[in-house]
Structures are given as C-alpha cells and as structure tokens.
Amino acid sequence: MLSKVDGFIYPNEIELNWSVLIVLYPYITGLVAGAFILASLERVFKVKVLRPTYTIALLTALGFLLVATMPLISHLAQPQRFYEIMITPHFTSAMAIFGFIYLWYLMVVLLLEIWLDYRRDLVLWSQEKTGVMKHVYKILTLGVTDLSPKALKWDDKLGYAITVIGIPSAFLLHGYVGFIFGSVKANPWWSTVLMPVIFIFSAMVSGIALVMVVFMVVNYIRKKMIDMACLDTIAKYLLIALILDFALEGLDQVHRIYEAEESFQILDLLVKGKLTYTLFLFQWGLGMLVPILVLAYFQMFKSKERLRRILYLITGVLVLVGIFFMRWNVVVGGQLFSKSFYGFTAFKLQLIGPEGSLMAVVWLIVPLLIVAFLFWLLPPWKRHAEPET
C-alpha cells in the first residue's frame, strides 16, 4: 500500500475516502437537473419545437433521481444510520440539507409535475384498460378523476407554476452539490466559488446530452423517423451550454494559474501527471472541444440529415463520457494530492466489491431500467390528443 505514495503524504491520507460511487453522485444529480432544465425550455420558455422531448426529459430525470441517493447511502461506513441526516440534520454542514433539497425536488417538483401532466391520460387509461393495469392507472390518478375543462386548466396552470419553481430548484439541487465540494477550504482543488456554477452548467450539458441520446434511441427502437427540427434544436442548446461550461471551466483554470497560490505547484503536477488523460483527453478534448466543434459546424454549414443524426449520437455519448470524467477529476483528483502539498497517493479502481467499477456500472444501468419502465408505464407516444378548447 505504501508503494502507492509519491513524495510525502500525511500517514492518514493513504486511503481515498470518496471513490467512484461519490463520482456517480454528482454525475447522476447533474443528469437530473440538466434533463429537467431542457424540459422547462419547452414548458416555460415556450420552445415548442422541443415538445416531443418534454415528457421524455421529465421521465428520464425521474428515473435518475430515484437512484441518485443510492450510491451515497451505500458508500457510508454506517449505511443503516443514513436517516440520521434527515431527522437530526446539523445545519452548519453543507451536506445536511441535501436530503431535504432532494425530497423537495422529487416530491414537489418532478413527481407532481409529471402527475399533473399525465393526470388526464391516467384517467383515460384507467377507463380504457382492462385487468390489473386498469387498477394501476386508477391508483395513479390518486382518485382525482375530474376531467372537466376547468379541472384540466387547473392542471395546466399548476404544472406551469411547478415548472417555474422547478427551474431554480434544479439549479439549487445541483448548485448545492457543487457547494458541498466548493466549500471545503482544506482542499484547494475543490475550494472555488465557481464550483456550484460550473456544476450547474456541466449539469445542463450532461442532462441535455442524455435526453438527446435517449430521444434518438427511443425513436430507433420504435422505428420512427426522428423529428429533425427537434433534434437540431436540442443540439443548438447543447452547444450553448457547452460553450458556457467551457468558458467557466476555462476561467477557473486561468484564475488558478494566474494567481498561482501556495497550492499551485502541487495542482500543476496533479493536472500534468495523474489527471493527464482524464482531464485533457476525456473531459476537455473528447468531452468538450470535439462536441463544440461538431455542433458548431452543424450550426454554420448545412449537412445531410443522416450525417447529422450519426454525429449527434456520437457527440451526445462523448459529452456524457466527458462529464463523467469531469466529476471524476473533481472528486478523485481532489484526493490524489496530500494536503501537505508535498506528495501524492494513488487510486486504483477495484473491479469487484461495493466500491468497485462493476457496482458503479450497476448504478448507471438501474436508472436506465427505471426510465425504460416509466416509458412502458407512461408511454409519452401513446398519450391522448389534447381536447379541443
């Protein structure tokens, strides 16, 4: 174990305390917040061309939000005590409020918005279906079966209000996750006021990319022609988010380099050594610059639809991988150097075990299964046409 050490580290620092599961935590919450913000573009900012992705984005956000806390809880040394954070929160802690923000976001924003949006369909499905599903949909209506124009108008109004509340909530959810890292003054790699802002913009990047990929995959599986106007618009917003994110991350780095504080030397060694591939190649190269160039090219020059589709898919996947490595570089990178600034420890990802890469893959597949289940239960493409008003 001591062979992992390079230079001098405090003896208690040899073990990395937050590993791949804590990388997943900001990754997953970021996907949720970003997907929701894409949905709100349609609902609040009236970008009507995004309509086909509205419910897809909401259900994707829900699928991921449901597992967002699982890597966290399973990472605790005393997972059976996790509820203490809810019943006896310690308010000076940046971590203590996460449970409340999470619940607020899940119960008040996402679930309520999806329910209001789907209520009419749920009632109609409960009338049309037979057998078990009839009852399932009936239960999901929560007994509110009124379909009068007035009631539906209320649904719409409330749904709109919740989306309006939802936008700052999504910012809060992920900005807060950024604050958990950004507020650790002992760690110069984390401690920056820009951290919450960078987290919000990188969340938008990853969430938009996720919905774009899901949208394409869903259309492929259903053998439907994809709505190119919609896809082009998602790509445009992805490009905007990418540029903003890139600018913020660039600003953060320029600021660090120019100020060159006490920690600069060790961070310089970190970036040029242990993080070379994950930072320069995956996060900035393949995850940011290549997508920006591809998407900007499509904005400027007309290209064949097929080429656009293929490259959108590749770009989406690259962005998703890139943002994963962004979280990795923050969480793992921040623990590779000693707080004495005199040396490094190493991190070797295990394959098996509760902290292993297989477990991480499980926590990424489970939300996709939940999303697939939600698409089956609440198919966005089998919804009833809006009644004439």
Add this chain to the structure above:
Amino acid sequence: MGKDEVKSRRRFLSNAAMLAGGIFVSVSNNSIGALLYATERKDTKGPWYGMGIDLEQCIGCGHCANTCKSENGVSREPFYFRTWVEQYTILNDGSVKITSPNGGIDGFSQQVPDEDIFKSFFVPKMCNHCEKSPCVQVCPVGATYDSPEGVVLVDDSYCIGCRYCVQACPYGCRYIDPVKKVADKCTLCYHRIMKGQLPACVEVCPKGAKIFGDLNDPGSDLVRFKKEHAWQVLKPHMNTDSKVYYNGLRAEVR
C-alpha cells in the same frame, strides 16, 4: 362534484404550501446562523484545553505515537494515527524531504548525506482541536462536536461514516477506523484529562516537548509556554483557530 374536487385540491395544495413554507423558514433561519460558523468566537468560562509543542525539544523518538495507539486502541496498521511524528530535512539546495515511516513509531533514519543537509528536525502532529474546526462544521449529523472544554470529539454511536470530516480537516488528522467503521481522531485523551491526568503522549514524552494545559488558567504550563515562546500554528490562513501551538515551527512545515 368537479367543483368540490377542485376546491379540496386547492385546499390541500394551500395546506401543503403552508407546511412546506413553515419548514423552509425554520430551516433557513438556522442556516443563516450556520453560515457564520467560522467567524464567531466561542465564549468559554470553564477549562479550555490546548497543547503546546516545542520542536526544539522533540528528538523524534516516536514514543508519543506508539503510546497513543496503545492507550486508545488505535489500529496498528501504518495508515491510522491519532498522533504521529514527521521528520523534515531541508537540503542545502532548499528542497524539502519529509518522511514519517509508521508515524515515527519505529524511529527514524536519515537518508540524506550529512554534507547535503541544511537543517533537520522533527514535527509531532495531532488533531489541532480547532476552536472553529472545519470537521465539526461539516458533519451532517452533528456526530462530531466540541466538548465544553474545547476538545473535538466523535460520537461513535452516531457517526454515519460519510467521511466529509476527513475531507474537511486541513491537517490530515482524521481517518475512518477500520474496526469501528466511524470517523476517528485524537481526543486529547479525554478519558484521562477529565480525571486530572495528562494525555498519554504528553506523559511519555522524554523531553517534555508536549505541553498540555488550560488556556483559561493564567497559571497553567500552556499559558506560560505561550508567553515564553514565539509560537505559531499550522496553516494559519485556514482560520481554524487551532489550539496546538508550535515553538520553532518553520515555514516549510505544512
């Protein structure tokens, strides 16, 4: 019926909003106070313990680190220390070499040839029992706390093992105990000092390099130590109001 339902839904929503609003207000009231955590000085009347470490006396024997492990049942593996000793060697070219093999328990050997050494010395490290400790600030459940005597402690039966405190400590003084699976650290031998005894590391130091005492008692050894020496704390820019005071601390030490 439709009208009634809309009404009852409206009533439900307004009640829910009121409840949520109430919770939010009470939470945010606390949180605003919580933001001021690292700025407020604590008002203390009883004993307020701290430690002086005289680097000019330390000979790097490692007794303190060894005894601490025995006294407090700390794992003997070389990755868990409540207190440890570092050997600093400053070379003629200004470079710094630091080692702490097994926390200094097995003693030190000097690897740098004599003619290359500019200065060499030992630095015992331990929890700084900060007055404004980042670890207490970040604990999400309040399992780590300040005792009325200014000792930072961990409640083993309460800690959820999130490791946020380990991340927050600027001095590397915390670890997750491999057996208890909770955060662990120096308690200033709380079980001993409450009985009027000295912390184990202070008791065994053959050179008297560690000086334990009550900062509120003008006649204590620690207050005298602070008066007689140009002391310094580790990483003063962290503004943690550390209560471990070093005499002879050089700028190279972090």
